[in-house]
Amino acid sequence: MPITFDHLYDYAELTSALRELAALRPDLCSIESIGRSHEGRDIWLATVTNTATGPHDHKPAIWVGANIHSVEHTGALAALHLVHRLVTGHGTNPTVSHALDTRTFYVVPRINPDGAELALANPPTYLRSSTRRWPRTDDAPGLVEGDVDGDGRILSMRIEDSNGPWVTSDRDRRLLVARAPDDFGGGPYYRLLIEGEIREYDELTIPIAPERRSLDLNRQFPAQWRVHGEQVGAGPAPLSEPETRSVADAVIARPNICLYYCHHTFSAAILRPFDDRPDDEMPTVDLKRFNILGAKGTELTGYRHVSVFHDFRYDPKDVITGGEDTWAYDHLGVYAWTTEFWSPLPKAGITDFHFINWFGEHPVDDDLALLRFSDDQLGGAGFVDWYPFDHPQLGPVEIGGWNWFRFWTNPPDELLEAEIAPHSEWEIFGALSSPRLVVREARVESLGEQTWRVRVAVENDGWLPTNVTQRANDRKIVGPILAEISLGVSAQLAHGSSLIELGQLAGRSRATTMVDDFGSATDGTPDRAIAEWFVECDDGVELDVEFRHQRAGVVRTTVQLRR
Ligand SMILES: [Zn+2]
Missing domain, CATH: 3.40.630.10 (Zn peptidases)
Incomplete structure (x- = not known):
């Protein structure tokens, strides 16, 4: 496939x-x-x-x-x-x-x-997250969201009601707008419900059943x-x-x-x-x-x-x-x-929206722009015009409105x-942009018959520092770069430890948009560090050196001790 x-x-x-x-x-x-x-x-x-x-x-x-x-x-x-x-x-x-x-x-x-x-x-169920019932496992009475007409979608139901808070817009009869405080005697007025059925319906009230799968x-x-x-x-x-x-x-x-x-x-x-x-x-x-x-x-x-x-x-x-x-x-x-x-908003030409706050307050012009986008570019798939349906409990209702799952959410x-x-x-x-260790260069110097000074420079060729954030430094989350030389049987250290801590290395993110006089005029090499060992062994021995850091990776090199 x-x-x-x-x-x-x-x-x-x-x-x-x-x-x-x-x-x-x-x-x-x-x-x-x-x-x-x-x-x-x-x-x-x-x-x-x-x-x-x-x-x-x-x-x-x-x-x-x-x-x-x-x-x-x-x-x-x-x-x-x-x-x-x-x-x-x-x-x-x-x-x-x-x-x-x-x-x-x-x-x-x-x-x-x-x-x-x-x-x-099919039919779909739209939950926030997990399907586990918590904290309660019983079914509560009230309206339960669901695909009541079996068309594979969950839309809205509108019911004509003299005390409904919604009224059709005179700019587009599909659109419901909030009924004004002084709007009486006109109508028709509507109640708006999510598509679904009512558990334990008392024929008068429609509470919204709380979803028990609420995690x-x-x-x-x-x-x-x-x-x-x-x-x-x-x-x-x-x-x-x-x-x-x-x-x-x-x-x-x-x-x-x-x-x-x-x-x-x-x-x-x-x-x-x-x-x-x-x-x-x-x-x-x-x-x-x-x-x-x-x-x-x-x-x-x-x-x-x-x-x-x-x-x-x-x-x-x-x-x-x-x-x-x-x-x-x-x-x-x-x-x-x-x-x-x-978001469908920018697609409909609405660019200065303030994310979720838009839902609380926006002009009707925005709704009309969204309807036009749905009509003209999606063949009407975003907003389904109201169609009559005989609801098993509520009798005649109309189903339609925004297709939340396939227009707003996705x-x-x-x-x-x-x-x-x-x-x-x-x-x-x-x-x-992440930090990454690379071996820059290894230098070996003979200090006499069988003693060698081994220096290996490592650097961070990433943009971020090896600690990644200052927060990680402040909370001591990230360990230092460790440099380790493997001596095997043919070599030993004159003094010191085979394992050396090198701290953190800066990345290129220290550079800003211009060279200034407040610090960035002098770069230095904070992205580079040297591990140094004094080794005793014969001429011609090869030793492995490893640098490792939890975030910046692991790199290895081999140094040859030869005069
Ligand atoms: Zn989310």
Whole structure:
């Protein structure tokens, strides 16, 4: 089966696409399970690197995880696109080749396979995250979202009601607008309900049944975690669910991760930490580098790069905690982002929207522009005109309105590939910014009959420093570069230790946009360090030297002790 990016993938198709890519280039790509979901599905991890130039864990890496939220399928497809881009681009595209020769990509396209599968089922069910019922397991009475007319979609139901809060717009009779305080005696007025059936209907009231599968796996991470009562979806404890636990264990087992990407939908935004604190609390150098790396994302994708705290709050007086990106930055000390793929707003010509705040307040002109976009470019697939339906409990209703899953949450099929492709390039760019150790030069000097001074210079040829963030330094997360000489049986040290600590090395990110007089006029060599040993052995002996760093990789060289 050809792997194409013109539709959303269910679990079986995603699994076979990943296996196909691994089979195509086993030297570049391998697939493993990092754990099992609540319902027992394997959570796949693709490891992509050129194994001919070294194993995955000897190279700096990026982590990409997607589809932790059930309906956000575009993120999974984008993750698969990255794997496909890497596997098929190696050997033909110089950037991809260099990236795979020198870096590793860890990609989990679907963290939450159970919830994602329900979104593509027929009939579909749209959950926030996991399918596990928590904290309660009983069924509550009230309206339960579902595909009541069996057409494979969940739309809205409108019911004419003299006390309804909605009225049709006189600019487009399909559109419902809020009824004004002084609007009486006219109409028709409507109540608006999500498509579904009512559990234990009393024939008078329609409460909304709370969804018992209310876990939100992106509120589960141990970063300022709060209880469910304060942070909805948080679960009984941090990482209590198999999906989040599997991700955290896999990430912690890969200390070479330097940058971290979480794929979500929607808003056409690249979000960065903090979720819960202002930028003033972030080290200046980290903020600056976040913005440089993020600006490249904006350049490539058109998505604005913003802080969650400052620009992406559901409630201006509350913050979200327990999110994966803040955990990655705050506790692992790596650069981390949440990409919110897609928004129909810019496609409809609405460019100055303020992300989720738009939903709370916007002019009717925007709704009309969106309707035009749906009508003219999507054949009406975004907004379904109201059609009559005989509801089993409510009697005659009309079904229609916005197609949330295929217009707001995910792009229509024909727009998928163009939306996701630039993000693969941005993530490859991120991988190439990671620190990487290379051996610069080895010098051997004879100090007499059998004594040698061995000096080997190592440098960081990456853009970021070996510690990656200042946050990692401050929290003492990253160990030093270790240099080790293997003496074998034919050599011994005159003094000192075969293992030397060399600290951290700067990267090229210290350069700014111009040479100034405040420090950058004198570069020096903070990206380079020397390991020195005094060795006793015969003339002609060869010794191996290894430099290793948890993030910047492992490099080796051989020095020959010869006069
Ligand atoms: Zn999400």
